[in-house]
Amino acid sequence: MEAILLQVLNGLDKGSAYALIALGLTLIFGTLGVVNFAHGALFMIGAFCAVTVQKVLTLSKITLDPVKTDFLGNPLQIKTPYVEGWFGPEFGAALIDWSVPLAILFAIPIMLVIGVVMERGLIKHFYRRPHADQILVTFGLAIVLQELIKHYFGANQIATPAPDVFRGSFDFGAMMGMDPNVVIYPYWRLVYFAFAAVIIGAVFAFLQFTTFGMVVRAGMADRETVGLLGINIDKRFTIMFGLAAAVAGMAGVMYAPINSPNYHIGMDFLVLSFVVVVVGGMGSLPGAVLAGFLLGILESFASMNEIKSLIPGIDQIIIYLAAIIILLTRPRGLMGRKGVMED
Amino acid sequence: MSKLLTRRGLLKSGAVGGAGLALPTIFTASSASAFTNEPTGGTVTLGFNVPQSGPYADEGADELRAYELAVEHLNGEGDGGMLNTFSSKALGGNGIMGKKVAYVTGDTQTKSDAARASAKSMIEKDGAIMITGGSSSGVAVAVQGLCQEAGVIFMAGLTHSNDTTGKDKKANGFRHFFNAYMSAAALAPVLEKLYGSDRAAYHLTADYTWGWTQQESIQAATEAIGWRTVNNVLTPLAATDFSSYIAPVLNSGADVLVLNHYGGNMVNSLTNAVQFGLREKQVNGKNFEIVVPLYSELMAKGAGQNIKGIVGSQNWDWKLGDEGTAAFVKSFGTKYGFPPSQAAQTCYAQTMLYADAVERAGSFNPCAVGEALAGFEFDGLGNGKTLYRADDHQCFKDVLVVKGAEDPQDEFHLVEIVEVTPVAQVTYDPEHPMFAGGALGECNPGA
Numbered sequence: 001m002e003a004i005l006l007q008v009l010n011g012l013d014k015g016s017a018y019a020l021i022a023l024g025l026t027l028i029f030g031t032l033g034v035v036n037f038a039h040g041a042l043f044m045i046g047a048f049c050a051v052t053v054q055k056v057l058t059l060s061k062i063t064l065d066p067v068k069t070d071f072l073g074n075p076l077q078i079k080t081p082y083v084e085g086w087f088g089p090e091f092g093a094a095l096i097d098w099s100v101p102l103a104i105l106f107a108i109p110i111m112l113v114i115g116v117v118m119e120r121g122l123i124k125h126f127y128r129r130p131h132a133d134q135i136l137v138t139f140g141l142a143i144v145l146q147e148l149i150k151h152y153f154g155a156n157q158i159a160t161p162a163p164d165v166f167r168g169s170f171d172f173g174a175m176m177g178m179d180p181n182v183v184i185y186p187y188w189r190l191v192y193f194a195f196a197a198v199i200i201g202a203v204f205a206f207l208q209f210t211t212f213g214m215v216v217r218a219g220m221a222d223r224e225t226v227g228l229l230g231i232n233i234d235k236r237f238t239i240m241f242g243l244a245a246a247v248a249g250m251a252g253v254m255y256a257p258i259n260s261p262n263y264h265i266g267m268d269f270l271v272l273s274f275v276v277v278v279v280g281g282m283g284s285l286p287g288a289v290l291a292g293f294l295l296g297i298l299e300s301f302a303s304m305n306e307i308k309s310l311i312p313g314i315d316q317i318i319i320y321l322a323a324i325i326i327l328l329t330r331p332r333g334l335m336g337r338k339g340v341m342e343d
Numbered sequence: 344m345s346k347l348l349t350r351r352g353l354l355k356s357g358a359v360g361g362a363g364l365a366l367p368t369i370f371t372a373s374s375a376s377a378f379t380n381e382p383t384g385g386t387v388t389l390g391f392n393v394p395q396s397g398p399y400a401d402e403g404a405d406e407l408r409a410y411e412l413a414v415e416h417l418n419g420e421g422d423g424g425m426l427n428t429f430s431s432k433a434l435g436g437n438g439i440m441g442k443k444v445a446y447v448t449g450d451t452q453t454k455s456d457a458a459r460a461s462a463k464s465m466i467e468k469d470g471a472i473m474i475t476g477g478s479s480s481g482v483a484v485a486v487q488g489l490c491q492e493a494g495v496i497f498m499a500g501l502t503h504s505n506d507t508t509g510k511d512k513k514a515n516g517f518r519h520f521f522n523a524y525m526s527a528a529a530l531a532p533v534l535e536k537l538y539g540s541d542r543a544a545y546h547l548t549a550d551y552t553w554g555w556t557q558q559e560s561i562q563a564a565t566e567a568i569g570w571r572t573v574n575n576v577l578t579p580l581a582a583t584d585f586s587s588y589i590a591p592v593l594n595s596g597a598d599v600l601v602l603n604h605y606g607g608n609m610v611n612s613l614t615n616a617v618q619f620g621l622r623e624k625q626v627n628g629k630n631f632e633i634v635v636p637l638y639s640e641l642m643a644k645g646a647g648q649n650i651k652g653i654v655g656s657q658n659w660d661w662k663l664g665d666e667g668t669a670a671f672v673k674s675f676g677t678k679y680g681f682p683p684s685q686a687a688q689t690c691y692a693q694t695m696l697y698a699d700a701v702e703r704a705g706s707f708n709p710c711a712v713g714e715a716l717a718g719f720e721f722d723g724l725g726n727g728k729t730l731y732r733a734d735d736h737q738c739f740k741d742v743l744v745v746k747g748a749e750d751p752q753d754e755f756h757l758v759e760i761v762e763v764t765p766v767a768q769v770t771y772d773p774e775h776p777m778f779a780g781g782a783l784g785e786c787n788p789g790a
Contacts, residue, residue, distance in 0.1 A: 006590045071682045155400035157610045159647025169620035181593050186618040259611045260645050268583045303587035316579050
């Protein structure tokens with residue numbers, strides 16, 4: 001029972017990341033009809049927004065220690081972050097400690113701009129080209145972005161911790177009357193889950209309850225008719241591309257404390273996220289979210305020792321196995337719409 | 344046409360000649376020389392095969408810095424570094440056997456096939472007489488096999504699997520870096536001292552050659568001091584989120600988690616384990632502990648504050664106080680502005696050892712070089728007295744037990760030395776079961 005509860009929590013957490021990335025992918029596919037293989041790179045850029053904010057906040061004034069020496073025998077450099085000098089040691093240290101949540105504020109405008117520039121500068125030239133061309137050009141773009149990040153930040157992972165207040169884990173077991181330490185879960189991962197739920201809810205509310213969202217949904221259903229009504233749907237779709245980039249970027253920022261980011265972090269998620277989109281149903285936003293959580297939970301269960309001892313290696317193939325079964329029984333995915341990707 | 348020169352005969356000769364010419368030079372160089380890529384001009388070319396892209400690119404960059412420094416010192420430039428402290432005085436700063444040292448580089452990408460392709464290209468196209476480098480045991484074993492076939496010496500870079508000088512050892516291959524058995528032999532007594540002998544360990548192990556031999560070694564060493572092994576879970580090399588493997592650990596009855604992971608795997612699994620609060624828990628009436636048998640300063644940097652207090656082992660550390668280390672750190676630090684990694688030190692030492700062996704052998708012939716290296720005892724390259732054992736071409740020297748610093752004075756002091764384990768404690772029999780199943784075979788000069 002405890003093990004099952006733990007893996008459900010794990011699955012919800014993994015599913016949050018899959019769902020957030022798949023949501024952005026589906027938004028782009030549903031509006032622009034573009035298969036965007038650079039979406040993982042947007043997640044990576046988001047994670048590096050967190051790294052950048054941390055680096056900026058820790059920019060330091062250097063003074064020389066009169067006593068201690070460095071590895072070459074020169075006076076040791078003492079680094080004091082400028083923010084601690086400007087705002088006092090306590091508030092400065094708190095700013096550095098909260099660099100990841102603060103990075104969200106930095107990431108949203110950056111990612112919106114990157115999304116819009118990417119769409120206007122490159123993607124729009126491939127609207128009428130086959131999906132294979134779109135995949136090639138966006139995959140190429142992803143590699144270019146990845147190499148740029150590697151050039152400036154190196155290949156090694158960069159530690160980007162969560163605020164101290166979120167260190168440690170919450171004891172669900174003790175709360176539910178079980179023995180202590182039986183069902184525990186890290187605070188930051190719970191924050192990530194709650195954050196994902198808020199973002200997903202906000203995107204759905206935006207599409208459901210605003211005029212802008214209504215027009216976008218109409219455009220997703222029948223772009224030509226919306227255009228004939230005199231509505232500039234292209235402009236709205238460009239904004240949606242920016243929004244999708246911002247969602248991926250925020251997912252990346254908040255993921256940075258979970259796994260220290262490096263240039264490859266986006267690629268690690270990309271293939272899985274495409275499987276999530278296909279399983280959820282191409283172009284279906286609720287499908288992407290549902291499939292994200294479903295596959296996340298399945299992946300977690302497959303990592304259980306009891307399951308692995310029955311079927312060795314199942315943890316590595318479970319997502320693809322589930323995808324095969326779902327697509328065989330529901331060829332359009334869990335919530336796929338008729339006519340999407342069927343021409 | 345005469346009987347001696349018929350049309351059919353001409354075609355046959357042409358075909359045989361053409362096929363001969365089409366053969367890669369790797370197989371034909373010997374026809375004109377005594378061994379593969381025998382240097383004939385005023386220079387000799389070394390091949391540095393390091394990860395320049397992929398997850399170990401930073402470690403590869405540090406290896407390359409060390410190689411460039413070694414080449415400078417061999418050619419009599421710079422301050423000479425460890426040439427001044429090396430116990431052998433065969434090298435004089437005038438290249439190798441009077442030939443100026445040149446080098447070419449290849450990118451292993453930390454993929455066996457890519458590493459073999461780049462090594463092959465350096466041997467065939469660039470005429471490299473020796474191949475060295477790498478940051479992975481899978482790559483080392485693959486390139487070592489290629490060098491054996493090609494008839495060149497392979498001086499391994501960072502490779503820690505027992506197999507490199509165990510079941511996959513080759514006559515043309517030599518390893519200066521320590522191995523998983525040595526890590527475990529050095530760690531076990533320190534772990535007993537720190538955490539006691541009544542412990543239950545849960546292992547997470549990277550599912551490939553290095554992970555398997557590391558886990559086998561540390562399990563045997565810790566069971567020998569009285570620890571129990573609760574479970575060993577193999578994790579995919581491509582895994583990035585280890586939460587589902589870590590979640591069951593606290594319920595398993597284990598009070599120690601051993602992470603047999605390296606590089607990005609280790610940074611992620613350790614980060615995940617600390618997030619789960621394992622280090623703040625009490626199990627079986629004891630503090631829960633995490634052990635990482637092998638890690639480096641680079642990995643410590645990636646793990647950030649999570650590395651604090653984590654015990655592991657290293658081949659070398661720039662903070663060692665010996666003369667050789669001081670000379671190397673000064674050279675490297677002055678040139679690049681930061682201290683060298685253990686990967687850099689092993690690569691620098693390997694280049695010096697190769698060059699020295701050539702000088703002592705008086706020949707570039709790989710078999711003569713191999714003979715000069717096998718059984719060679721030396722000092723002054725940073726690890727104290729060292730033996731290149733003839734039986735398996737493995738270096739035997741002191742091993743460092745380290746732990747993450749609690750309060751590092753700067754970014755270069757993330758790791759502190761707990762103990763320097765004497766070489767006698769980590770030495771094993773060449774026929775030890777963990778190294779069984781292979782043979783060095785005959786040296787291949789490529790002739």
